[in-house]
Amino acid sequence: MNPEEFNTKEEVTWCPGCGNHSIFMALKQALVNLNIAPDQVIIAYGIGCHGHEVNYLRTNGFEGLHGRPVPVAEGIKLANNELNVIAVSGDGDAYGEGLSHMINAARGNHNVTYLVHDNRVYGLTTGQTSPTSAKGTKSKSTPEGAIDEPINPMAMAIAAGATFVARTFAGNIQLTTELIMQAIKHNGFALLDILQPCVSFNKVNNFQWYMEHTYKLENHNPADKVAALQKALEMEKLPLGVLYKEEKPSYEEQVSELSEGPLTKKSLEVDKEKIMEEFL
Amino acid sequence: MTDFTWKIAGPAGLGIMTTGLIFSKAFSRGGYHVFDYIEYPSLIRGGHNTYQCRISSEAINSQSRSVHILVALNKETVDLHKPEMLENSAVIYDNEKMQAEVTAGKPYPIPLTRLAKESGGKELMANNVALGASMALLDYDLGILEGVIRDMFGRKGEEIVKMNMNAANAGYNYVRENFKEPFFVIAKKISDNRKYLLTGNEAIGAGAVASGCKCFVAYPMTPASSILHYLAENAKKYGIAVRHAEDEISVINTAIGAAHAGARTMTATSGGGFALMVEGYGLAAMTETPLVIVEVQRPGPATGMPTWSGQGDLRFVMHAHQDDFPRVVMTPGDVEEAYYCAAYAHNLAEKYQTPIIIMSDKHLAESHKTAEKFDHSLKIERGELIDSATDYKRYKLTKTGISPRLLPGAKGAIVVANSDEHNEYGYSCEEIENRNKMMQKRMKKLDMLAKELPAPKLYGPEDAELTLTGFGSVKGAILDAIKILEKEGIKVNFLHLIYVSPFPDKSVKEALSKAKKVISVENNFTGQFAGLVREKTGKNITKRFLKYDGRPFYPEEIAEKVRKVLKK
Numbered sequence: 032m033n034p035e036e037f038n039t040k041e042e043v044t045w046c047p048g049c050g051n052h053s054i055f056m057a058l059k060q061a062l063v064n065l066n067i068a069p070d071q072v073i074i075a076y077g078i079g080c081h082g083h084e085v086n087y088l089r090t091n092g093f094e095g096l097h098g099r100p101v102p103v104a105e106g107i108k109l110a111n112n113e114l115n116v117i118a119v120s121g122d123g124d125a126y127g128e129g130l131s132h133m134i135n136a137a138r139g140n141h142n143v144t145y146l147v148h149d150n151r152v153y154g155l156t157t158g159q160t161s162p163t164s165a166k167g168t169k170s171k172s173t174p175e176g177a178i179d180e181p182i183n184p185m186a187m188a189i190a191a192g193a194t195f196v197a198r199t200f201a202g203n204i205q206l207t208t209e210l211i212m213q214a215i216k217h218n219g220f221a222l223l224d225i226l227q228p229c230v231s232f233n234k235v236n237n238f239q240w241y242m243e244h245t246y247k248l249e250n251h252n253p254a255d256k257v258a259a260l261q262k263a264l265e266m267e268k269l270p271l272g273v274l275y276k277e278e279k280p281s282y283e284e285q286v287s288e289l290s291e292g293p294l295t296k297k298s299l300e301v302d303k304e305k306i307m308e309e310f311l
Numbered sequence: 312m313t314d315f316t317w318k319i320a321g322p323a324g325l326g327i328m329t330t331g332l333i334f335s336k337a338f339s340r341g342g343y344h345v346f347d348y349i350e351y352p353s354l355i356r357g358g359h360n361t362y363q364c365r366i367s368s369e370a371i372n373s374q375s376r377s378v379h380i381l382v383a384l385n386k387e388t389v390d391l392h393k394p395e396m397l398e399n400s401a402v403i404y405d406n407e408k409m410q411a412e413v414t415a416g417k418p419y420p421i422p423l424t425r426l427a428k429e430s431g432g433k434e435l436m437a438n439n440v441a442l443g444a445s446m447a448l449l450d451y452d453l454g455i456l457e458g459v460i461r462d463m464f465g466r467k468g469e470e471i472v473k474m475n476m477n478a479a480n481a482g483y484n485y486v487r488e489n490f491k492e493p494f495f496v497i498a499k500k501i502s503d504n505r506k507y508l509l510t511g512n513e514a515i516g517a518g519a520v521a522s523g524c525k526c527f528v529a530y531p532m533t534p535a536s537s538i539l540h541y542l543a544e545n546a547k548k549y550g551i552a553v554r555h556a557e558d559e560i561s562v563i564n565t566a567i568g569a570a571h572a573g574a575r576t577m578t579a580t581s582g583g584g585f586a587l588m589v590e591g592y593g594l595a596a597m598t599e600t601p602l603v604i605v606e607v608q609r610p611g612p613a614t615g616m617p618t619w620s621g622q623g624d625l626r627f628v629m630h631a632h633q634d635d636f637p638r639v640v641m642t643p644g645d646v647e648e649a650y651y652c653a654a655y656a657h658n659l660a661e662k663y664q665t666p667i668i669i670m671s672d673k674h675l676a677e678s679h680k681t682a683e684k685f686d687h688s689l690k691i692e693r694g695e696l697i698d699s700a701t702d703y704k705r706y707k708l709t710k711t712g713i714s715p716r717l718l719p720g721a722k723g724a725i726v727v728a729n730s731d732e733h734n735e736y737g738y739s740c741e742e743i744e745n746r747n748k749m750m751q752k753r754m755k756k757l758d759m760l761a762k763e764l765p766a767p768k769l770y771g772p773e774d775a776e777l778t779l780t781g782f783g784s785v786k787g788a789i790l791d792a793i794k795i796l797e798k799e800g801i802k803v804n805f806l807h808l809i810y811v812s813p814f815p816d817k818s819v820k821e822a823l824s825k826a827k828k829v830i831s832v833e834n835n836f837t838g839q840f841a842g843l844v845r846e847k848t849g850k851n852i853t854k855r856f857l858k859y860d861g862r863p864f865y866p867e868e869i870a871e872k873v874r875k876v877l878k879k
């Protein structure tokens with residue numbers, strides 16, 4: 032396989048220079064490296080610029096509602112746990128509209144890979160403040176500057192019980208590819224927050240800014256939850272890499288009805304008289 | 312003919328629901344027809360709970376006003392239910408625990424608690440003493456009661472079964488010894504022919520299981536919760552994955568994911584929960600995902616009256632979500648229809664690749680009714696489900712509007728579903744021609760679906776003086792009202808709608824054109840159904856019998872209304 036096989040014929044309409052292009056490249060490369068064919072993976076998308084990827088990436092796809100790719104992914108995985116299931120989201124989608132789903136997917140350890148395209152802005156709706164925008168961010172929805180403090184998705188996911196929590200920067204395609212691969216391979220809920228420049232609406236957090244405000248994690252033990260939380264709380268200079276990782280049975284492994292294979296492979300025929308016996 | 316009502320009432324937390332169910336089962340197993348009805352506030356302790364069982368040697372469809380035996384677990388019960396008592400009705404109460412003044416019906420003071428303790432049981436077994444006492448009054452076979460108790464408590468051990476039965480025996484013997492005069496209602500066993508006894512929620516659950524539903528996702532909300540409980544309890548037995556998700560938004564999106572992946576999937580909620588699901592409902596329609604949604608109504612708005620009944624969600628459910636898409640809303644009227652609708656809905660959902668709503672209400676959901684054997688002939692039909700394709704188009708344009716459906720994971724194919732308007736492949740597309748074709752494609756499915764739905768049913772004589780009409784659970788009380796009126800020589804019929812969308816305009820128009828007078832019977836304030844009939848048929852039903860107090864219709868009050876309208 033090669034990454035080209037993952038391209039559709041649709042025209043890619045992301046702005047030139049947008050971080051989505053590099054995330055797209057990294058995802059394709061990760062799938063190739065893992066030898067996952069387009070028909071063996073399904074991606075649930077949120078609504079935003081990130082979600083347009085449904086049109087460009089040649090795999091099974093489900094573009095749903097704003098904020099809801101995670102529950103759709105959970106449902107797909109519950110019905111057919113033989114599929115690789117990925118959810119693609121944006122910072123508005125993931126940490127605004129759909130935040131509760133991440134917390135609950137984490138505590139249930141659903142075997143879903145969660146790729147959040149975090150550009151600190153609402154791209155598709157023309158640049159309003161997002162849950163990861165810095166306090167004071169001026170935008171169309173906050174002309175006097177955002178009052179709210181930004182969310183800390185890393186710390187929040189660790190606290191919620193996520194078993195794989197990592198961060199990368201779209202500008203580093205190699206690292207992003209590597210971390211997407213790890214996230215996909217992880218058995219359980221895996222959050223990868225991908226710092227992404229939005230060239231059209233985020234003039235502050237541009238490529239240069241991320242280069243200056245991130246560093247690669249070294250000598251960090253991702254099995255150490257306290258250390259992971261400490262790293263997650265570093266907000267000035269953002270650590271990139273796997274902050275936290277833990278091995279635990281996934282949600283699907285604990286659903287007894289899946290022990291003999293996916294729901295989609297079960298026979299639908301039931302002894303109808305038998306169902307009614309308890310009502311006699 | 313035997314037709315009586317037994318009622319147990321008192322504060323919550325005294326096991327009223329279990330005792331009532333035992334009574335219903337005991338008579339169902341003796342060959343009787345049963346319809347029971349419960350009232351309880353949204354509290355775990357306190358408040359006033361009632362469980363009434365109507366038992367009849369003939370088929371019945373609803374509860375009835377008059378109570379023949381009242382088991383009063385506190386003094387207030389005696390006072391509260393006075394209007395329901397007949398001259399000779401029995402009021403059973405614990406004369407050593409409360410001082411009751413029985414001014415309606417006849418007092419049957421029985422030391423329920425003392426007898427329970429003396430027979431070796433705990434205080435709660437007082438209810439069993441009352442059960443035994445009631446059986447003695449009715450001259451019913453205690454052996455049947457024992458069978459029911461054994462089935463319900465057998466798992467807890469023989470000891471518990473014995474304790475329960477000893478208490479029942481004590482009550483039985485006490486009545487035999489102390490109240491020698493025969494009671495005015497006698498209900499001996501009719502036959503050993505067992506019928507089903509189940510609630511509307513259980514019927515929906517069972518119907519779903521029968522149709523091969525393999526995934527159920529829900530968030531608890533009265534009065535829909537017992538569907539979740541039934542399916543969760545039976546999940547292992549039938550290989551159904553049941554997930555209680557974090558909220559209804561997650562529920563519907565999870566359900567859509569599971570259904571898209573290929574599992575027959577259902578969810579159930581009440582109005583408030585459905586309000587949260589509305590965006591997902593349209594997503595299912597847009598992505599052409601088969602899904603069954605059960606909406607069990609309770610009075611609103613907002614939290615409203617959680618444990619009471621109503622039909623005020625008709626217009627909301629019919630019009631939920633933005634823009635047009637095929638809207639299918641079924642409105643079963645009794646347990647048989649609930650079972651059938653649930654099974655059938657899964658077929659419709661997959662054949663037409665669209666969400667199907669089953670709308671019920673607390674009255675249907677939580678009342679037990681006996682039913683003869685169900686019709687199990689419905690075959691599982693999955694529609695155009697294919698297992699391979701080259702150059703697969705999820706939304707391929709076809710004559711019927713139905714595109715062959717391939718499940719994600721099929722070798723060599725890519726399945727793309729999209730919430731954005733999309734082209735045949737599923738990729739986003741907003742071009743004029745494409746938009747028009749896709750809208751027409753989705754809507755076209757409804758034409759074909761409408762043709763396969765059964766016509767609304769007209770119950771009663773063709774040449775009736777008056778026609779009653781309505782949807783859903785009003786059916787029971789109306790059918791029983793027709794019987795009351797028939798005995799008085801008043802001919803009334805009933806046009807019942809088991810689905811309201813797509814609306815069967817032709818048959819309704821035809822039936823109403825023949826009607827001399829029409830009354831729309833509905834559990835809501837504005838006559839939403841009458842409004843719908845007018846919109847779809849041009850027929851203006853001016854006479855409406857509307858009730859929005861959370862209580863179901865009683866056949867007696869419908870009969871009364873008919874007499875008034877007919878000036879009889």
Ligand SMILES: Cc1ncc(C[n+]2csc(CCOP(=O)(O)OP(=O)(O)O)c2C)c(N)n1
Nearest residue numbers: 078079080081097121122123124153154155
């Ligand atoms: C329920 C709902 N509310 C609002 C919107 C409008 N909307 C579309 S995308 C979006 C925000 C997108 O921001 P983000 O998730 O960060 O994605 P990005 O465009 O930056 O990739 C909003 C508010 C919507 N589609 N649905």
Ligand code: SF4
Nearest residue numbers: 046049080154229230
């Ligand atoms: S608006 Fe921003 S996020 Fe959207 S495509 Fe353009 S650069 Fe990328």
